Amino acid sequence: MSQTPDVHVPGAGSDVPNLDFAGTTPYEDYVQADVLTHLQHPLSEDPGEMVFLVTTQVMELWFTVIVHEWETASRALREDRTREAIDALGRSVHELEALNASWKPLGRLTPAQFNSYRAALGEGSGFQSAMYRRLEFLLGEKSASMLVPHRGAPRVHAELEKALHQPSLYDEVLRLLARRGLPVPVAVLERDLSQRYEPSPEVERIWAGIYADPAQCSELLRLGEALTDVGELVWRWRNDHLVATRRAMGSKTGTGGSAGVAWLEKRAAKNVFPELWTARSHV
Numbered sequence: 001m002s003q004t005p006d007v008h009v010p011g012a013g014s015d016v017p018n019l020d021f022a023g024t025t026p027y028e029d030y031v032q033a034d035v036l037t038h039l040q041h042p043l044s045e046d047p048g049e050m051v052f053l054v055t056t057q058v059m060e061l062w063f064t065v066i067v068h069e070w071e072t073a074s075r076a077l078r079e080d081r082t083r084e085a086i087d088a089l090g091r092s093v094h095e096l097e098a099l100n101a102s103w104k105p106l107g108r109l110t111p112a113q114f115n116s117y118r119a120a121l122g123e124g125s126g127f128q129s130a131m132y133r134r135l136e137f138l139l140g141e142k143s144a145s146m147l148v149p150h151r152g153a154p155r156v157h158a159e160l161e162k163a164l165h166q167p168s169l170y171d172e173v174l175r176l177l178a179r180r181g182l183p184v185p186v187a188v189l190e191r192d193l194s195q196r197y198e199p200s201p202e203v204e205r206i207w208a209g210i211y212a213d214p215a216q217c218s219e220l221l222r223l224g225e226a227l228t229d230v231g232e233l234v235w236r237w238r239n240d241h242l243v244a245t246r247r248a249m250g251s252k253t254g255t256g257g258s259a260g261v262a263w264l265e266k267r268a269a270k271n272v273f274p275e276l277w278t279a280r281s282h283v
Ligand code: HEM
Pocket: 055, 056, 059, 060, 106, 109, 114, 124, 125, 126, 127, 128, 129, 132, 241, 244, 245, 248, 249, 253, 254, 255, 256, 257, 258, 259, 260, 261, 263, 264, 267
């Protein structure tokens, strides 16, 4: 039998973990795992509901991280720190991949499995996710009506209202392009920020020019590619959600009151940062 102690003796040099804490552990103080792992309150008796709830919570956490990265990128762009913006976007690409991988446990729900707890969800729907809405607003998908469901939650409403009127990540990109001397139309630069961004042929021409001249525009090209990665992965999230929904409930109406799959199909068909996709036909 080994005589080596497997617990840390305070004061004695040791290569085993410390077990002796007066209060909660420093891990708990930092991570708040006790709070986090006691936020799961399923509404039905169905054992399958737990993974639905936790997947939704996990996705909310990823939305929060991604919003943080895009706000970091927006600030960096505003201050002409383009490399830092590209770094933040690059981190968000890996986070979007992790977000999308979390569809796995729900991607093959059958209608009977979903029905076993669907009624318990009442009118609850991911459509009411405020963090997802901030994420969409940062992409330029603005809409004042999306604030309405949050009227009863003053802090959430105030955060969303601020985000509605702030420049999106893409607005910051366009302002940077203008500061670099590229001919972004005044109407685009001075657009009403609370409205959905509409693609512009002049902006499409600017991206086509950047892509056609990689030697001259290497930094802007890297920015364009980072945004394209983001756009592709958001599109994938929307489409994975659409397919999971189609598998779980066919063409029934959604718990949030929409037409369900038919409504999601329209949302999923949209391109994120549209000119970055259409410009490719002209390079
Ligand atoms: C497989 C299970 C799921 C089904 C059947 C489903 C179904 C739906 C439906 C039908 C809608 C349209 C609005 C409505 O009428 O409710 C919707 C919207 C939405 N769901 Fe899900 N959903 C599922 C899982 C999730 C998960 C895990 C999340 C993660 C947070 C999520 C987030 C969202 C969001 C953000 C929207 C709004 C999309 C937009 O505004 O474009 N859903 N969902």
